[in-house]
Amino acid sequence: MTDGVAAVIITIMVLELKAPEGADWESLHELWPVFFGYVLSFIYVAIYWNNHHHYFHLVGRVNGAVLWANFHLLFWLSLIPFSTAWLGEHAFMPVPTALYGVSLFMPAFAWLLMQRVIIHSQGEHSPLQAFLGRDFKGTISAVLYATGIALSFVAPWAALICYAVVTSVWLIPDRRIEKMVASD
Amino acid sequence: MTDGVAAVIITIMVLELKAPEGADWESLHELWPVFFGYVLSFIYVAIYWNNHHHYFHLVGRVNGAVLWANFHLLFWLSLIPFSTAWLGEHAFMPVPTALYGVSLFMPAFAWLLMQRVIIHSQGEHSPLQAFLGRDFKGTISAVLYATGIALSFVAPWAALICYAVVTSVWLIPDRRIEKMVASD
Amino acid sequence: MTDGVAAVIITIMVLELKAPEGADWESLHELWPVFFGYVLSFIYVAIYWNNHHHYFHLVGRVNGAVLWANFHLLFWLSLIPFSTAWLGEHAFMPVPTALYGVSLFMPAFAWLLMQRVIIHSQGEHSPLQAFLGRDFKGTISAVLYATGIALSFVAPWAALICYAVVTSVWLIPDRRIEKMVASD
Amino acid sequence: MTDGVAAVIITIMVLELKAPEGADWESLHELWPVFFGYVLSFIYVAIYWNNHHHYFHLVGRVNGAVLWANFHLLFWLSLIPFSTAWLGEHAFMPVPTALYGVSLFMPAFAWLLMQRVIIHSQGEHSPLQAFLGRDFKGTISAVLYATGIALSFVAPWAALICYAVVTSVWLIPDRRIEKMVASD
Numbered sequence: 006m007t008d009g010v011a012a013v014i015i016t017i018m019v020l021e022l023k024a025p026e027g028a029d030w031e032s033l034h035e036l037w038p039v040f041f042g043y044v045l046s047f048i049y050v051a052i053y054w055n056n057h058h059h060y061f062h063l064v065g066r067v068n069g070a071v072l073w074a075n076f077h078l079l080f081w082l083s084l085i086p087f088s089t090a091w092l093g094e095h096a097f098m099p100v101p102t103a104l105y106g107v108s109l110f111m112p113a114f115a116w117l118l119m120q121r122v123i124i125h126s127q128g129e130h131s132p133l134q135a136f137l138g139r140d141f142k143g144t145i146s147a148v149l150y151a152t153g154i155a156l157s158f159v160a161p162w163a164a165l166i167c168y169a170v171v172t173s174v175w176l177i178p179d180r181r182i183e184k185m186v187a188s189d
Numbered sequence: 190m191t192d193g194v195a196a197v198i199i200t201i202m203v204l205e206l207k208a209p210e211g212a213d214w215e216s217l218h219e220l221w222p223v224f225f226g227y228v229l230s231f232i233y234v235a236i237y238w239n240n241h242h243h244y245f246h247l248v249g250r251v252n253g254a255v256l257w258a259n260f261h262l263l264f265w266l267s268l269i270p271f272s273t274a275w276l277g278e279h280a281f282m283p284v285p286t287a288l289y290g291v292s293l294f295m296p297a298f299a300w301l302l303m304q305r306v307i308i309h310s311q312g313e314h315s316p317l318q319a320f321l322g323r324d325f326k327g328t329i330s331a332v333l334y335a336t337g338i339a340l341s342f343v344a345p346w347a348a349l350i351c352y353a354v355v356t357s358v359w360l361i362p363d364r365r366i367e368k369m370v371a372s373d
Numbered sequence: 374m375t376d377g378v379a380a381v382i383i384t385i386m387v388l389e390l391k392a393p394e395g396a397d398w399e400s401l402h403e404l405w406p407v408f409f410g411y412v413l414s415f416i417y418v419a420i421y422w423n424n425h426h427h428y429f430h431l432v433g434r435v436n437g438a439v440l441w442a443n444f445h446l447l448f449w450l451s452l453i454p455f456s457t458a459w460l461g462e463h464a465f466m467p468v469p470t471a472l473y474g475v476s477l478f479m480p481a482f483a484w485l486l487m488q489r490v491i492i493h494s495q496g497e498h499s500p501l502q503a504f505l506g507r508d509f510k511g512t513i514s515a516v517l518y519a520t521g522i523a524l525s526f527v528a529p530w531a532a533l534i535c536y537a538v539v540t541s542v543w544l545i546p547d548r549r550i551e552k553m554v555a556s557d
Numbered sequence: 558m559t560d561g562v563a564a565v566i567i568t569i570m571v572l573e574l575k576a577p578e579g580a581d582w583e584s585l586h587e588l589w590p591v592f593f594g595y596v597l598s599f600i601y602v603a604i605y606w607n608n609h610h611h612y613f614h615l616v617g618r619v620n621g622a623v624l625w626a627n628f629h630l631l632f633w634l635s636l637i638p639f640s641t642a643w644l645g646e647h648a649f650m651p652v653p654t655a656l657y658g659v660s661l662f663m664p665a666f667a668w669l670l671m672q673r674v675i676i677h678s679q680g681e682h683s684p685l686q687a688f689l690g691r692d693f694k695g696t697i698s699a700v701l702y703a704t705g706i707a708l709s710f711v712a713p714w715a716a717l718i719c720y721a722v723v724t725s726v727w728l729i730p731d732r733r734i735e736k737m738v739a740s741d
Contacts, residue, residue: 012196012564012565013196013199013200013203015565015635016200016565016568016569017200017203017204019565019569019635019636019638019639020204020569020572022636022639023642024639024642024643024645024646025643028643028646028647028650028652028653029652030652033652033656044632047628047632047635051625051628054628055621055624055625055628058624069239072239072242073235073239076231076235076239080228080231083199083203083231084203084206086203087203087206087208090207090208091208091209091212093208094208094212095212098212100212100213100214100217101212104217196380197380197383197384197387198387200384201384201387201388204388253423256423256426257419257423260415260419260422260423264412264415267383267387267415268387268390270387271387271390271392274391274392275392275393275396277392278392278396279396282396284396284397284398284401285396288401380564381564381567381568381571384568385568385571385572388572437607440607440610441603441607444599444603444607448596448599451567451571451599452571452574454571455571455574455576458575458576459576459577459580461576462576462580463580466580468580468581468582468585469580472585
């Protein structure tokens, strides 16, 4: 399901990359904001898919609550093409910038929620809890996204910097997960 | 196949969430009926996928009849985006409300049919039969959907309440299935 | 890959089922040729997927030639939405009827070719060859489709009957395959 | 994920094959450049999928770096429908021909990069390194694509021949991979 939804999100974004009218460099050049949005969202979806892949290798039993927490995450991920398209058409406008932030904040929040549900389902001595520790990275991401949403109404460019900082933090491989995989 | 079809249904519904022209709250606000329809259908597809996932873990041998019963279910599920879109454009109109009910009733009926086919394929002492018991939930769903379809021509809002009641019944995890999974 | 391509074909066909302008029975009624085309193609794709599923359970080693024969089949299957849409817009016209026949003939031919490639890869005493026997069903399908294509230019309705006959033949479960599965 | 992305690419390309207005041979004939582009890109995606399938059977442990190298490859593959569509609308124009070459060169480059990352992850005595040897085929592909891109601005038809030569080289089954599979 996750694979299918990730493919769906990418499909919808590729569909917005329409072949330009003209056949010269200039008509190609006009596409760059849409292309840039595609690159960013591809990376964003890839980060979630990547971490998701590692998590579900570590989670033995998947009960109903974990499945629903996963659907909740997929729901918010599925809205990213919509908010990316709106931002692409109205760059640096307050409301689209804030909504884009919300569409990044909600999957981050859904991810933290899913971690909680998985840890709860593993009971005491949860291996996921042991490896996550205090999960500074997950918490700081949510805080930075929320800061960005608030900043959208004052200085949209500062909001976009906030969002970019969080994404780059997640691009760095998660040492905890890599260690967990290696010790298997 | 089920995963692919579920992803297809979600794709088509996301494609209807088009970025609004304006860049303010009002233009976003106008989208709410489409957004609401998206949320409902996402939940609906998720419920089926969730139960489907549990069932096929319990069904050992999948013969030709079970596969066809599954395709029959997928066929009706694949029509949900169409009926949701029509209802979204003509809310509270009799015919679209009735058709929406039909598009919810048919997968419920196809689900009951598939249960019968699976139980038949397991022969006497079918473990699925044992756990389902009299399957009050499945039967009441079909009855409520049928009631809603009839009500569409008299009071469409009452029909929509009928449909919402059934969906909320299914959101509550199925204890029988959870028990079946736990006792594995 | 097969699952993905089947989902793709169904997506494209569902996308043609657009919500009608009006909100009454008549506007719904106008949709019936597109709906009928959707039903037929759904069944057609389901038949291939169903048989495909059984085959690849029986084929142990998948070498490069089998993979390419499979891609060849998928290529022709992927053109069915196109030919269905053209026929839907120009029912009973010679060229669209003939092209529709070609789009049904080619997957049937690709299927026979794939059988040959699989049997060849299994060498002497191929279990697939043993069960297929003379494969009357596969051969007669190709012959009937070819007859239909020729008839398109004389009597398109007769061509459509030819196509429908073949599809109904394949809807009947293949006893040879069922036996093969049961004897596993 | 790879399966999903391949299906996405094929979906987008099939969506461009729109049913023509007229119902005669001529209106069908006008579609041939789009159809030709579809065939070429289907083959191209199939080649990558085919090799990908073999590779990931050979690569035991998939670490984070390999996953990211794979996402990088998928990103460039996902842009092929866009460049194919632009070339289809402006055949033999310098910039679209060059961009098409770039969209073929980048997946070839990403493939070589992924090979390096896999070999690095396998450490000394990498089985992939042993079988690839000097990988003349991968290197010559990249060189020919680059030559084609340069030629686009002088003689676009010569560029297209360059691209076609590389594709036909890859259609020939890779003996090294086949041997690797057989010796499993």
